[in-house]
Amino acid sequence: MTRDDVAVLGAGMHPWGKWGHSFVRYGVHAARDALADAGVAWGAVQSVVGADTVRGGYPGHVAGATFARALGWQGARVTSVYAACASGAQAISTARAQILAGLAEVVLVVGADAAPKGFFAPAGGDRPDDPDWLRFRVLGATNPAYFGLYARRRMALYGDTPDDFARVKVKNSAAGAANPYARYRTPVGAPEVAASPVVADPLRLLDICATSDGAAALVLSSMDFARRHGSPDPVRIRAVSTATPHYPRTVLDLPDIATDSAAAVPAAATGFRAAIARDAYEEAGVGPEDLSLAEVYDLSTALELEWYEDLGLCGAGEGAKLLRDGVTALGGRLPVNTSGGLASFGEAVPAQAIAQVCELTWQLRGCAGERQVPDARVGVTANQGLFGHGSAVVAVR
Template sequence: MGDVMGDGDIAVLGVGMHPWGKWGHRFVRYGTVAARAALADAGLDWRRIGSVVGANTVRGGYPGQVAGATFARALGWQGARVTSVYAACASGAQAIATARAQILAGQTEVALVVGADAAPKGFFAPVGGADRPDDPDWLRFRVLGATNPAYFGLLARRRMALYGETPADYARVKVKNARAGAANPYARYRSPVTAEEVAASPLVADPLRLLDICATSDGGAAVVLSGMGFARRHGVTRPVRVRAVSTVTPVYPRAVLDLPEIATDPAPADGPPGDGFRASIARAAYEEAGIGPEELSLAEVYDLSTALELQWYEDLGLCPPGAAAGLLRDGTTTLGGRLPVNPSGGLASFGEAVPAQAIAQLCELTRQLRGTAGARQVAGARIGIAVNQGLFGHGSALIAVG
């Protein structure tokens, strides 16, 4: 499948990142560092870029709300069109989808996509401070007092009740991802973690502990995308290609709607795979790319919590409902296994820099499909998927082929 070119394929000419951490700078700095790295990787002068698509950060003030123009200005005005996109945790994928549409529509030959964030310490809270009763994010904080980890804990408890998973299973996810992140120079946390260390970390939202939940981080990521014709003229005969980008919303009404469903929107345990929001996002990407989960070489998933990574295994169709912990225990999803998940180290190793994350996932897929991921290289990688979810119906799935 990787040798077949799809009608909607675009080429990934360059990738670049600013290391994740808590650096104390404005988001613009992280994004421009990543952008210049992506341009250098592509071997292109900034003046060749015809479109800049910025993934917005609501925490960056007005410059963050118009990220495309902000990054274009920081790099130096040169006449490129600019677009700014916000879609919560799917902002980076929406920005990639926008650039892809512009390229396929013939509006530009080559585009630069950039996302960066300078995230506050602690749990994310609604931005702005004003009363917003029409905002479900504001409501859950104000009315329920439920930060994100409360939702993660509900999902973990539900999986424990339905499938017999244990906190030890969730610790295995952290151990796996920390081992991979230790080999990633862009990761914030680069030390291996033991299951005992996870179990000894403070309890945050029962049954999840501090090391089960991702941090908030500063970071940036960028990609240079082009049409296949431009790539050939640029001398790149076998580029990594983006074949599908899915940003579909949930489908309602639902046959099953209980409290955990409202909180986490998984596929119903007694229904067919693909009924939930995350599964719908993945299914749309598979259909667009013309592949199935059995053809994947690796996956990058949005592991906001360790339990959520296991939910993704099922929603991606890697296994039936309830079988995710088995894949983890038998080594299938570890580096060296049949289908590594989060070989980058995932959010467990990076923390969350919201508008940059989906772009960073494409950076990782690109390095893996190029065969340049070093110690975390997935042998024979040909096809990869990257997935995200967010509030207000925002989510994304991206498929890349080598």
């Protein structure tokens, strides 16, 4: 145990799907499940941190207060956090900081979304200061187009093939079939991926995650509270990285741009996504060799292979081989996305990074059922949100 550990006393989720209800309903469900799992009464919670959903109107912009009100005002401090796809991890980071600063002993973290069908359009209409609006309207680069460019880049640099991308979907669908919270619980074969419509060449429909309704919640506490509460050896969060890029290496690992402004900024030692993982490893005092499992943000099948390399599970261009060798599948040496990932859940933006930590919690407790990784001791999550929001969480047991 380190002085920077916080305990995960409870984890709860609302099943992913398209249910047609308010995000508040999903979040309250997940929160109550997490409180019940922790054995903590709602009145004992001293702080609520909500991950925001900008598509939920004003209640979504003040998610901490929205969930506190829905659960019943009881005086807890409230905080609302937005960081695009990294919102859930930023909410966890905020809760952890409050606990380590002594501002609260017990914090409830909640993220929930009721996502629209299809492409995520920028919220609020035309917004020329919004990177989503700019790439959608000026470049025509919707998310699937963006993912397709990444996939083509891997094919050009490393020789990856559409069959390699399909293997990611096959692997994750097998894990999702064993997860009661997953939206898609039917295993998928490579022929089904190949037969699905092309969305953004070379990616097909089954290579790209859906949009979903869903929610996840955690009850975090100080280690002292956990011991007093009768949990002497809980799952612990040891590190939370919330890294940003080094200019000009904002997304792709391109050579430095030869301009006066760029020359004044030291070049990054690693690319953005790799820096997200590196910062978490350094804070936690672990490395890729210590991991039992990882949960990564598989917005597309090709992007999962990028994460293998950025997490240091293998060298650049070796992600497809790691997959082909079965290393990242259930039963492999280092399973990735034992939950089934976004391939099985779909994306509920403010909930997903919290859901990743729920999966680590259940795995490290040894209660993940058919998905269980034997003797799991250390897990990492990773995702990347728009506008330079990177996040990774290291959990240990």
